[in-house]
Amino acid sequence: MYSDKVMDHFMNPRNVGEIENPDGVGEVGNAKCGDIMKIYIKVENNRIVDVKFKTFGCGSAIASSSMATELIKGKTLEEAWELTNVAVAEALDGLPPAKMHCSVLAEQAIHKAINDYRIKNGLEPWEDRFTDDDDHHHE
Amino acid sequence: MYSDKVMDHFMNPRNVGEIENPDGVGEVGNAKCGDIMKIYIKVENNRIVDVKFKTFGCGSAIASSSMATELIKGKTLEEAWELTNVAVAEALDGLPPAKMHCSVLAEQAIHKAINDYRIKNGLEPWEDRFTDDDDHHHE
Amino acid sequence: MEKRFVYMDHAATTYTKPEVLEAMMPYFTEQFGNASSIYTFGRRSKAAIEEAREKVAKALNALPDEIYFTGGGSEADNWAIKGVAFANRDKGNHIITTKIEHHAVLHTCEYLEKQGFEVTYLDVDEYGMINLEDLKKAITDKTILITIMFANNEIGTIQPIAEIGKIARERGIYFHTDAVQAVGNVNIDVKEMNIDLLSLAAHKFYGPKGVGALYIRKGVKIDNLIHGGGQERKRRAGTENLPGIVGLGKAIELATSNIEEHNRKIKSMRDRLLNGIMEKIPYTKLNGHPEKRLPGNINVSFQFIEGESLLLLLDHYGICASTGSACSSGSLDPSHVLMAIGLPHEIAHGSLRLSLGDLNKEEDVDYVLEVLPQIVQRLRDMSPLYES
Amino acid sequence: MEKRFVYMDHAATTYTKPEVLEAMMPYFTEQFGNASSIYTFGRRSKAAIEEAREKVAKALNALPDEIYFTGGGSEADNWAIKGVAFANRDKGNHIITTKIEHHAVLHTCEYLEKQGFEVTYLDVDEYGMINLEDLKKAITDKTILITIMFANNEIGTIQPIAEIGKIARERGIYFHTDAVQAVGNVNIDVKEMNIDLLSLAAHKFYGPKGVGALYIRKGVKIDNLIHGGGQERKRRAGTENLPGIVGLGKAIELATSNIEEHNRKIKSMRDRLLNGIMEKIPYTKLNGHPEKRLPGNINVSFQFIEGESLLLLLDHYGICASTGSACSSGSLDPSHVLMAIGLPHEIAHGSLRLSLGDLNKEEDVDYVLEVLPQIVQRLRDMSPLYES
Numbered sequence A, B: 001m002y003s004d005k006v007m008d009h010f011m012n013p014r015n016v017g018e019i020e021n022p023d024g025v026g027e028v029g030n031a032k033c034g035d036i037m038k039i040y041i042k043v044e045n046n047r048i049v050d051v052k053f054k055t056f057g058c059g060s061a062i063a064s065s066s067m068a069t070e071l072i073k074g075k076t077l078e079e080a081w082e083l084t085n086v087a088v089a090e091a092l093d094g095l096p097p098a099k100m101h102c103s104v105l106a107e108q109a110i111h112k113a114i115n116d117y118r119i120k121n122g123l124e125p126w127e128d129r130f131t132d133d134d135d136h137h138h139e
Numbered sequence C, D: 001m002e003k004r005f006v007y008m009d010h011a012a013t014t015y016t017k018p019e020v021l022e023a024m025m026p027y028f029t030e031q032f033g034n035a036s037s038i039y040t041f042g043r044r045s046k047a048a049i050e051e052a053r054e055k056v057a058k059a060l061n062a063l064p065d066e067i068y069f070t071g072g073g074s075e076a077d078n079w080a081i082k083g084v085a086f087a088n089r090d091k092g093n094h095i096i097t098t099k100i101e102h103h104a105v106l107h108t109c110e111y112l113e114k115q116g117f118e119v120t121y122l123d124v125d126e127y128g129m130i131n132l133e134d135l136k137k138a139i140t141d142k143t144i145l146i147t148i149m150f151a152n153n154e155i156g157t158i159q160p161i162a163e164i165g166k167i168a169r170e171r172g173i174y175f176h177t178d179a180v181q182a183v184g185n186v187n188i189d190v191k192e193m194n195i196d197l198l199s200l201a202a203h204k205f206y207g208p209k210g211v212g213a214l215y216i217r218k219g220v221k222i223d224n225l226i227h228g229g230g231q232e233r234k235r236r237a238g239t240e241n242l243p244g245i246v247g248l249g250k251a252i253e254l255a256t257s258n259i260e261e262h263n264r265k266i267k268s269m270r271d272r273l274l275n276g277i278m279e280k281i282p283y284t285k286l287n288g289h290p291e292k293r294l295p296g297n298i299n300v301s302f303q304f305i306e307g308e309s310l311l312l313l314l315d316h317y318g319i320c321a322s323t324g325s326a327c328s329s330g331s332l333d334p335s336h337v338l339m340a341i342g343l344p345h346e347i348a349h350g351s352l353r354l355s356l357g358d359l360n361k362e363e364d365v366d367y368v369l370e371v372l373p374q375i376v377q378r379l380r381d382m383s384p385l386y387e388s
């Protein structure tokens, strides 16, 4: 079902935890759908110097969180914003079709965390390509 | 499917053949339904002194012919007339329900042969309980 | 601690017992004749099928002529429900079932709704029990069939089948029960319980997959589901699955020969495991009825975590189990059964079913009690919902 | 002459080949996991099923995603025909089939007639061949399905499937073929032959009983027959018959890997037997097509005698065979196939089917050629229709 890469990131997730006094926090999903992802970022000079996550969800959601946080660590906010769920899934050597939406959560959580940072810093939030947090569906 | 008795009478049928110059002949059934039985009798002093049959039909039809001819051999015509298909079937230790009609053929053929003898000898034919030769059905 | 292989998913399927397989073996390569053939070699196959039919009949207190072999439990459910519905359409178009049936029943009922039938889906209480008064109230002049499962596959709850049967019989309504999970775990007497139709599947009681049976009480008006040859007394076409049927017969004989003794053993392991889980893992809820449940069934919800990831971790430790989480179902919603007993989505998501059976030993219980609390903790530590 | 056991009823069912059984064995007691379970142990079962699916797809030149496993040939026929009929009712209610289909097709069509469908039953010629012009003429605006068998189970006649497929495709009508007798005996290419749906059953090509498959071309609109769980990509509910499916896969691989060589061998035995019969037994008629017939099939009628009694005597000598006689069918009429090719009742009654296959040796042919003429003569000597 899952690739070795997914299983590796699921069994040994990177960046699990919280950041005290984070510069940005993004939480997406809802317990009703069974998946919640929360991402904390620490930003210095427009760069993500630290990132942590907490996820309530399936193996794919946990692996996506792990991989996504790995991918944005050390990146500028602009670079991090560009990370798509497809890129996360590809980095995991693919996800089952029914599980692609879990990677969307990761993209959205990062966007929310970045915008949280931007708003806190008096900047205009960027526009997310997903208008509605809830419009991911299991198919 | 068949009792040992049926199989014995099927594998080693008694009284197969024809009688030259018989005193009575009865043929029933039709090739369309797939079963034809022909019974020849030799009568002396109102008694069946010899009987032979020829049958085109299933194992049950052949065994019924064999058993029925055995049962009427040496009997008076009145006694032979009384032989029912049920008695034939019982003498064979039973027949499958779908095969009872084959034993009816034997009863009918004997009746026809007896009436053939009676008519030839200027006697009134007896009345058969099966009005129509064709009213046996496979069920 | 050494890694073990622990199979605790007997409700999903069981292994075929060696004795059962042994009984089946001659019917593949040697005594393979078609049971409808008239030669001796075919009649021997027929005899083997009739012997199996008698064993099934005996296990249910039915007559052999009331047992029809099928290709599995789902086929039996489909046949019972569609067959009765279509054959009795002139009498009415109303069917009563419950919200916690297996999909083989639910989706069949939904299909019938599209064909003009009306279906009442009875609610269940927090333990998964139907209310007999609700049932009585649901009955109308047009009710032709009540189909209520004997025991639930997820939460193990056992319904008051004899009482339902009594109500149905009094009102002259056919009563079908999906007993796929019940056979071998509960004493079944179709006569005493007034059951008109009953579905079962061999692979749930240590028989082979791909074969089941439908009990149809003599006199029940029912259409065929699979048309064709005259097999199964003209009611279920298709060359008989000879080894499968022989296996089903052997398996039901074994499974029902000593239910009490068998259940005592399974239940004692189950209770030790359940008690251990409740003791060791906080924020845990038992789903299903505390007493009226299948002897091998445990269904618990761990708050703050999700079931699929739990299963993956258990799998890593060699433990086979099941969940009602939406994430493992491929659909948007968690198990309809857990919803029906009123669990909030997030609690349903954290559900775990452990179903014990003949493959389990006491060591398995020890092992799960050691592994499971760690795994739950590990996932909770990752969960944004959990405040340690 | 020593008594032998001679199985010449391969068209009724075959033995499961030891290699096939061997491939199945691990899936009963060891690798028994439910293929829908997400743990490794279940996923291994899933992988075995997908491997079997690929084998079936390869044998038919289909895609694996176009293969759906069923509980047998009859279920596949029922599903194909009812499923297409109900799903395409908005387009029309007319179905075309033939008078010589297996009952799994015929009785399904008759059932659909009761549900408001119209069915044309095409005539066949004296050899059992349909006429393509008749087929074209039968097509109307309302025709939604053509279902014509690949090869007949009684007389062995092989239909012009590619031509039928072409006609159906040109007119945009779904084409289903019952290939239960054809698989392993004829080269099948669903793409080239424009087949939209195809039924098969493992037990006709040395696989196990109780498992079959339906090929459904991608894009075909079809309803489910068995509703329930999401197995078989949500199209056929029911816990997968894991060992059965593995067996089917292995069997179809073996049966289609060297059809020419296999047929050459079977056909040479068949021809020697047939020629011997025609030479030694007067008043004998060959039924079915002289060339376009299944390699193992012999169907002859012996005048003046009846088939059931013939079978019983053959059985006494250890020979397993089959007949189209009414006396063995339990119905008033002889085989509908023999009627359709225009045989008078009494000739149909004397029919004998010998179907050769992998269990046969040249010695079997010698034996039958020695026994059969004696038996026929013995019955003729008892027959009031025969004048010696």
Ligand SMILES: Cc1ncc(COP(=O)(O)O)c(C=O)c1O
Binding pocket: C237, C238, C239, C240, D011, D072, D073, D074, D075, D077, D102, D104, D149, D151, D152, D153, D178, D179, D180, D181, D201, D203, D212
């Ligand atoms: C041509 C044909 N179609 C369908 C079937 C039905 O297959 P099964 O008996 O395996 O269901 C058979 C065999 O009995 C057959 O020969």
Ligand SMILES: Cc1ncc(COP(=O)(O)O)c(C=O)c1O
Binding pocket: C011, C072, C073, C074, C075, C077, C102, C104, C149, C151, C152, C153, C178, C179, C180, C181, C201, C203, C212, D237, D238, D239, D240
């Ligand atoms: C309660 C219940 N009903 C029906 C079924 C369907 O049985 P099968 O999958 O053997 O067709 C199952 C098992 O999957 C079940 O647990």
Ligand code: FES
Binding pocket: A033, A034, A035, A056, A057, A058, A059, A060, A061, A098, A099, A102, A138, C326, C327, C328
């Ligand atoms: S979090 Fe539910 S499917 Fe991934």
Ligand code: FES
Binding pocket: B033, B034, B035, B056, B057, B058, B059, B060, B061, B098, B099, B102, B138, D326, D327, D328
């Ligand atoms: S003669 Fe036809 S069934 Fe007996």
